[in-house]
Amino acid sequence: AVSSPWPVIILLNCSLHTFRFIGAGKPPMFGDYEAQRHWQEITYNLPVHEWYFNTTDNNLNYWGLDYPPLTAYHSLLCGHVASLINPDWVELHTSQGFESSAHKLFMRATVLIADLLMYVPAVVLYCFYLSEGSNRKKVCLVLCILLYPGLILIDYGHFQYNSISLGLALWGVLGLGLGWDMLGSLAFVLAVNYKQMELYHSLPFFCYLLGKCFKQGMAGRGLFLLVKIAVTVLVTFTLCWLPFLTDPGQVLQVLHRLFPVGRGLFEDKVANTWCSLNVLIKIKTILSTDTQLYLSLAATLLAALPSSIKLLTKPTLWQFKLALVNSSLAFFLFSFQVHEKSILLPALPVCLLLGDLPLPAVWFLQASTFSMLPLFLKDGLFVPYAVTSSAFVFYSVYLLSALEHSSEEELQLKSLSLLPFLSQSPGQFYLSVAAMAGLSFMSVALAPPARLPDLFPLLVSVFSFLHFLGLLLYFNVVQIAEPPSPRRKNPKKTE
Amino acid sequence: MRSANQIERRRQRRRRRRRRILSSGLYNTVMAASTADSWSWFPALALGVSFLKCLMINSYHSTDFEVHRNWLAITHSLPVSKWYHESTSEWTLDYPPLFAWFEYGLSHVAQHFDKKMLVVQNLGYASPATVLFQRLSVIATDVVFIYAVRECCRSVREEKGSKDLLVRPYFILAALLLWNYGLLIVDHIHFQYNGFLCGILLLSVARHLQGRHLEGAFLFAVLLNLKHIYLYIAPAYGIFLLRSYCFTKDNTDGSVRWSSLSLVRLIALGSIVISVCALSFGPFIAMGQLPQVLSRLFPFKRGLCHAYWAPNIWALYNVVDKALSVGFLRCLVVCALCSFMFGWHVHEKAILMAILPLSVLAVESREDAGIFLMLATTGHYSLFPLLFTATEMPTKVLLILLFTLYSFTSLKKLFRGFLLNTLEVTYLLGLIAVEIICEVVYPLLPWKQTLPFVTLLAKSVYCSLGVSYSFIRLYLSILRPTDKPKEL
Numbered sequence: 001a002v003s004s005p006w007p008v009i010i011l012l013n014c015s016l017h018t019f020r021f022i023g024a025g026k027p028p029m030f031g032d033y034e035a036q037r038h039w040q041e042i043t044y045n046l047p048v049h050e051w052y053f054n055t056t057d058n059n060l061n062y063w064g065l066d067y068p069p070l071t072a073y074h075s076l077l078c079g080h081v082a083s084l085i086n087p088d089w090v091e092l093h094t095s096q097g098f099e100s101s102a103h104k105l106f107m108r109a110t111v112l113i114a115d116l117l118m119y120v121p122a123v124v125l126y127c128f129y130l131s132e133g134s135n136r137k138k139v140c141l142v143l144c145i146l147l148y149p150g151l152i153l154i155d156y157g158h159f160q161y162n163s164i165s166l167g168l169a170l171w172g173v174l175g176l177g178l179g180w181d182m183l184g185s186l187a188f189v190l191a192v193n194y195k196q197m198e199l200y201h202s203l204p205f206f207c208y209l210l211g212k213c214f215k216q217g218m219a220g221r222g223l224f225l226l227v228k229i230a231v232t233v234l235v236t237f238t239l240c241w242l243p244f245l246t247d248p249g250q251v252l253q254v255l256h257r258l259f260p261v262g263r264g265l266f267e268d269k270v271a272n273t274w275c276s277l278n279v280l281i282k283i284k285t286i287l288s289t290d291t292q293l294y295l296s297l298a299a300t301l302l303a304a305l306p307s308s309i310k311l312l313t314k315p316t317l318w319q320f321k322l323a324l325v326n327s328s329l330a331f332f333l334f335s336f337q338v339h340e341k342s343i344l345l346p347a348l349p350v351c352l353l354l355g356d357l358p359l360p361a362v363w364f365l366q367a368s369t370f371s372m373l374p375l376f377l378k379d380g381l382f383v384p385y386a387v388t389s390s391a392f393v394f395y396s397v398y399l400l401s402a403l404e405h406s407s408e409e410e411l412q413l414k415s416l417s418l419l420p421f422l423s424q425s426p427g428q429f430y431l432s433v434a435a436m437a438g439l440s441f442m443s444v445a446l447a448p449p450a451r452l453p454d455l456f457p458l459l460v461s462v463f464s465f466l467h468f469l470g471l472l473l474y475f476n477v478v479q480i481a482e483p484p485s486p487r488r489k490n491p492k493k494t495e
Numbered sequence: 496m497r498s499a500n501q502i503e504r505r506r507q508r509r510r511r512r513r514r515r516i517l518s519s520g521l522y523n524t525v526m527a528a529s530t531a532d533s534w535s536w537f538p539a540l541a542l543g544v545s546f547l548k549c550l551m552i553n554s555y556h557s558t559d560f561e562v563h564r565n566w567l568a569i570t571h572s573l574p575v576s577k578w579y580h581e582s583t584s585e586w587t588l589d590y591p592p593l594f595a596w597f598e599y600g601l602s603h604v605a606q607h608f609d610k611k612m613l614v615v616q617n618l619g620y621a622s623p624a625t626v627l628f629q630r631l632s633v634i635a636t637d638v639v640f641i642y643a644v645r646e647c648c649r650s651v652r653e654e655k656g657s658k659d660l661l662v663r664p665y666f667i668l669a670a671l672l673l674w675n676y677g678l679l680i681v682d683h684i685h686f687q688y689n690g691f692l693c694g695i696l697l698l699s700v701a702r703h704l705q706g707r708h709l710e711g712a713f714l715f716a717v718l719l720n721l722k723h724i725y726l727y728i729a730p731a732y733g734i735f736l737l738r739s740y741c742f743t744k745d746n747t748d749g750s751v752r753w754s755s756l757s758l759v760r761l762i763a764l765g766s767i768v769i770s771v772c773a774l775s776f777g778p779f780i781a782m783g784q785l786p787q788v789l790s791r792l793f794p795f796k797r798g799l800c801h802a803y804w805a806p807n808i809w810a811l812y813n814v815v816d817k818a819l820s821v822g823f824l825r826c827l828v829v830c831a832l833c834s835f836m837f838g839w840h841v842h843e844k845a846i847l848m849a850i851l852p853l854s855v856l857a858v859e860s861r862e863d864a865g866i867f868l869m870l871a872t873t874g875h876y877s878l879f880p881l882l883f884t885a886t887e888m889p890t891k892v893l894l895i896l897l898f899t900l901y902s903f904t905s906l907k908k909l910f911r912g913f914l915l916n917t918l919e920v921t922y923l924l925g926l927i928a929v930e931i932i933c934e935v936v937y938p939l940l941p942w943k944q945t946l947p948f949v950t951l952l953a954k955s956v957y958c959s960l961g962v963s964y965s966f967i968r969l970y971l972s973i974l975r976p977t978d979k980p981k982e983l
Contacts, residue, residue, distance in 0.1 A: 101885050105886060
């Protein structure tokens with residue numbers, strides 16, 4: 001057996017970062033890459049109160065800042081480092097559209113460092129302290145989670161810093177799992193303050209902690225815990241927003257940038273309900289913007305309600321992980337103005353389930369990567385996409401013996417015979433992956449017919465949507481129908 | 496009569512069996528892999544490195560890319576009689592004819608990717624389809640290398656009574672060979688076909704280890720006709736084959752029994768080598784182009800002969816009597832290193848010719864493992880200047896860290912203990928210092944403008960210490976009196 005895992009971990013890290021670094025191809029000279037560079041320029045040169053406002057120096061139409069303050073502080077830090085290496089990179093106005101191979105290296109390096117500092121340690125600690133199995137299984141789990149193509153391609157290829165927000169959320173999960181509630185809440189609040197999309201995960205965090213307080217009795221320890229957590233959350237929020245709290249106008253403007261409610265139910269092709277429904281009924285034109293807003297709000301809450309209530313009544317780590325999946329997936333499918341990149345939010349908790357429910361998890365993760373195919377094609381990332389997806393499917397099936405764990409008992413469906421199709425899971429999984437491969441190849445090799453120029457992105461998003469819907473139902477069933485018997489495949493960690 | 500229950504149970508059992516068969520394929524290989532006797536981990540390793548190679552498709556490529564594109568164009572568009580006369584491009588055909596036929600074969604596939612790359616006048620043509628085709632051709636021909644590694648792993652000796660798969664010699668050998676840093680960097684970034692060629696070399700070695708000498712000889716003859724740089728190790732081959740194959744018996748003290756020369760075997764060997772050469776050079780001899788071909792292959796004939804044959808033959812004089820007892824593979828490695836140390840117009844890539852066979856020795860003996868660690872680390876580091884672009888910097892650093900860390904930890908685990916003494920470790924750590932000084936400190940100094948080549952010089956000199964040291968140790972291991980004949 002592997003006696004000490006640390007040499008292996010370091011090796012895995014090196015190899016995977018090599019994968020990520022060279023795998024992502026050339027970063028695009030437009031889009032999020034330029035946005036990030038621009039934010040470094042803005043935060044480095046302008047005073048805080050101008051960051052979110054439209055001024056002569058800061059044109060909000062040109063990649064205006066639309067993430068919470070922590071992103072701005074991070075950009076400021078990167079901006080300082082950039083100016084030390086080469087001030088031209090962050091020169092106000094003149095550095096717009098700046099391109100050079102040294103700059104590309106620098107930007108890639110910032111993503112790598114963020115990854116190494118924030119995301120990777122969280123994954124390693126999660127696998128070693130909060131999952132079951134032999135040392136070797138844990139190492140395999142680390143490998144498979146870090147191999148998830150979606151995060152690699154978006155962060156290193158499309159160019160974003162999701163590893164920070166997802167990493168912080170994972171630290172939050174770690175904190176709660178190990179019983180350090182306040183540190184966990186702190187980490188999660190930081191995550192929300194880095195990217196507002198983390199609010200997709202907020203319902204489970206809230207229900208878990210509230211449920212825990214209830215369990216400990218609202219008269220004594222429970223109330224005390226609740227107060228401690230509330231104070232932590234408030235203090236963290238205050239500290240993050242401190243420079244903006246001097247003026248309520250500032251706060252309102254930032255919120256306005258973070259939640260652009262004027263933009264409509266969905267943009268472009270995304271694998272959620274509204275876009276897929278739009279194929280049959282043109283909801284975008286039938287309903288007014290306000291109705292759309294209320295409809296999506298109602299649908300989201302309704303979809304997320306069952307799992308949240310279950311978590312409230314039974315706050316255990318296992319329930320928490322499932323609730324994270326269910327809630328964020330419900331938000332993805334029904335929420336307002338969802339982007340295809342938001343699939344990374346449900347993908348993170350599903351990664352955490354790789355050790356427990358390998359087959360559905362691998363299936364979901366592969367579908368999530370596939371759903372972003374149109375985005376990758378736009379960025380010229382087809383080869384990295386094909387290679388990393390194939391590597392991910394092959395290695396997760398090989399190392400986690402995903403297909404073996406697919407009998408009904410393992411899939412937690414013993415008490416339910418109403419889902420008979422899942423008994424043929426391995427075959428269906430292969431079929432589904434083959435279909436995804438086929439569609440991917442067709443998207444890049446064939447030209448769409450003239451009458452339907454969006455045929456392939458539409459097929460991709462509808463195909464993914466069906467998978468997501470099915471897996472949402474499955475994970476909900478697993479969470480809610482959890483048998484009360486103590487003899488379970490994955491004993492949950494008691495608080 | 497069966498009851499309903501029994502029928503139902505039987506049905507369920509059949510269903511479960513069906514399910515298991517569906518899922519069994521890949522899973523069974525997983526379960527079997529944990530028992531170290533099956534070879535299912537091998538495809539996983541090979542596939543992993545192939546994935547990595549696919550990701551490197553769009554990285555920097557050197558002028559060697561244009562060289563091979565040019566050769567594709569020449570062999571496709573021009574008749575055979577013009578191949579060795581063509582000189583529109585500066586990268587004239589200077590490999591033996593069999594390689595030209597190989598490029599000719601590739602060109603037939605290339606025309607489906609981008610016909611324009613096969614036009615001789617398109618100098619420097621590098622469309623995305625061209626890059627894709629060329630890179631894929633290297634990755635595809637690497638299948639020869641993968642097969643050869645498998646054959647080598649099969650021939651590796653090991654002690655009984657183990658152990659975990661990760662500590663088995665053949666697993667470590669497979670990892671060290673398949674994921675060899677030098678091959679990855681030189682073949683899949685810089686652009687060459689070394690994997691394919693070293694694969695044939697290793698396959699030939701494996702055949703000799705398995706006792707299939709005629710096949711081994713055939714493969715080596717093919718190799719010589721693909722790239723004549725392997726002439727460097729031809730003496731080792733020739734003498735070994737003569738000694739161990741043509742002379743069928745030894746005296747009791749291990750020396751040659753001259754009377755046991757088997758003419759049949761000698762003729763068989765000779766005819767194989769001659770027929771391969773005839774097939775390769777035949778058309779050109781018939782056209783009377785032999786001098787032209789030779790002048791392309793050996794651009795400065797006289798100097799080359801003087802410079803590299805002499806130390807080679809001198810080196811082998813010492814081992815001619817002991818060839819069998821010393822071991823064929825060891826001979827090969829020393830030959831390759833000799834040519835690297837003293838040869839003329841040696842390219843730093845030639846160090847791979849020594850490192851790869853040495854990997855086989857390294858998993859079998861503790862001392863060889865120590866030498867391997869020194870040579871591989873130094874040799875790989877010496878390849879750094881080949882990739883000088885900023886974008887490739889993280890790749891080459893991360894990959895070398897990966898390979899070096901793995902080789903150290905796995906060999907240490909295999910031989911249970913430290914393989915290098917303090918001085919050697921200090922030297923290797925010094926490589927990191929050299930890299931930092933050359934890349935970070937020196938550019939900030941004023942001398943960079945006036946003496947820009949100091950960094951290259953410093954790296955070469957520092958690495959030469961490590962390579963020379965390894966060479967001397969290997970050489971001494973040959974000269975030491977051996978008590979028993981080794982199989983390698």
